[in-house]
């Protein structure tokens with residue numbers, strides 16, 4: 001975006017909202033040139049809504065169980081989002097598969113954080129699947145959202161070791177610590193106009209990123 005004004009951001013959640021909190025903290029510290037103008041949850045009474053309320057951010061619940069179809073929910077969700085005129089939509093633990101019509105509407109300005117080293121382990125239950133496969137490392141990817149589930153071009157990736165005795169919970173906690181580093185970084189780069197999507201590829205500083213995006217050096221964080 002790289003405008004003098006902060007980038008207008010709408011964050012979609014489904015649960016705890018720890019990634020939302022990382023973005024709120026970055027904005028409040030003046031480290032992120034963003035203005036989170038709304039938080040929208042598909043589930044009621046989740047902790048992420050309390051985080052938004054505490055930060056003074058308008059929060060809405062669009063309960064997907066109240067809609068007859070995925071298309072009907074997505075249409076209502078799009079109308080709700082567009083009311084806030086966002087320049088960026090951030091999926092932060094948002095747990096609904098979005099229809100192609102919806103993803104096309106926001107293509108190039110919608111990010112997701114996925115708890116695996118994409119393109120490995122798309123979908124759900126990634127930590128347990130990595131453990132079951134005997135992986136020695138795991139990690140997290142921020143990617144642009146496209147119709148292909150978790151198939152959009154990666155923007156930023158961080159790797160963590162799988163340690164002896166790890167279970168899904170301990171591995172998830174190690175991964176999440178990196179989520180709270182790379183998501184604010186990716187959002188910052190987008191807001192600065194450095195990170196963008198063009199012709200189905202992610203670019204950083206006008207240079208095409210590879211299949212794994214920008215690989216964070218996690219030894220520094």
Ligand SMILES: Nc1nc2c(c(=O)[nH]1)N[C@@H](CN(C=O)c1ccc(C(=O)N[C@@H](CCC(=O)O)C(=O)O)cc1)CN2
Pocket residue numbers: 091094095096097098099100103112113114115123124144145146147148149150151152
């Ligand atoms: N079209 C797309 N939609 C979504 C993407 C995407 O890249 N393209 N990213 C996901 C986020 N995600 C993983 O990062 C993900 C979220 C949800 C599911 C899923 O199977 N959801 C089920 C319901 C599960 C539940 O409610 O617990 C469903 O929608 O039926 C898979 C991956 C967000 N959407």
Ligand SMILES: NCC(=O)N[C@@H]1O[C@H](COP(=O)([O-])[O-])[C@@H](O)[C@H]1O
Pocket residue numbers: 013014015016017018019020048092093094095113114115123124176179
């Ligand atoms: N497929 C999407 C997915 O699994 N996302 C994962 O949900 C968690 C949400 O945490 P949060 O609500 O505390 O940000 C995060 O760990 C994120 O990687």
